[in-house]
Amino acid sequence: MPKSPRVDPDQLLELFSVSFGAYYGDFTAAAARENLTASQGKTLGELSRGPVAMRGLADTLACDASNITGIIDRLEKRGLVRREPSPGDRRVKNVVLTPEGEQAVEAIRAHMDTTRAGMDTLDAEERATLHALLKRVFTARCGES
Template sequence: MPETPGAGTDRLMELLSVSLGAYYGDFTVAAAAEGLTASQGKTLSVLRRGPSAMRALATTLACDASNMTGIIDRLEKRSLVRREPSPVDRRVKNVLLTADGERAVDAIRAGMRTTLAGLETLDDADRDVLAGLLERVFAVPDAEPVTGGRTP
């Protein structure tokens, strides 16, 4: 059977697996340097996109709602997040990132040295292509247009 040009789905799946493994390993080390678990760091990163209801956070992070409550309790004790009633439904609590939480996310991202070094090997055009492909493959909602910036 003749080979088709380009990477096949199996090769792409393997590259994604290796990439995500390296990214999350780097993320976990950087979060730990800030005194956070990977789950706490991921929660802060998700909240950087905007406030979220507890149930929606649990769904996004693929964890049980009771586990999400424990994560938020610990983050709130460190003043990294705060809870407030939803303006639409007072029974629902929204979780918001505080200024200290923003700084923690910045510190985690700055501490991801392996990931940053890899991204630095790309020029602006390559970054634009990679961003566009990731947005398409993962159907990133409300993705901002790629502008050639260097924000990882």
């Protein structure tokens, strides 16, 4: 069996940079097709995992709470999300994806043509391996998916 070539961490960092740049460009274009900014699209994507408190959303998206308020206000006006009191603490507002918001997330994912074309070059086993590796590298951000 041939020995795998040695790849140093700097090479991986560069590949991550190129890969994530391509992904972000693809994502931004797909979100724009839905008349959404990348930040709005990312917010909807985070909410597709389930309701999130406003503070938790700001933490997850690494932005100021006032920015999240503006993003949620705009998404709420479009009927893509709604605010609900948290069952555990009525002072806390959870943000919930509406059925229209779910459709927007699906449309964004469906229009990520460059990313999908790249993933289509992998077979099922390779996709499972990539998933496991990325999950391991980015454990804190990937949750249980």
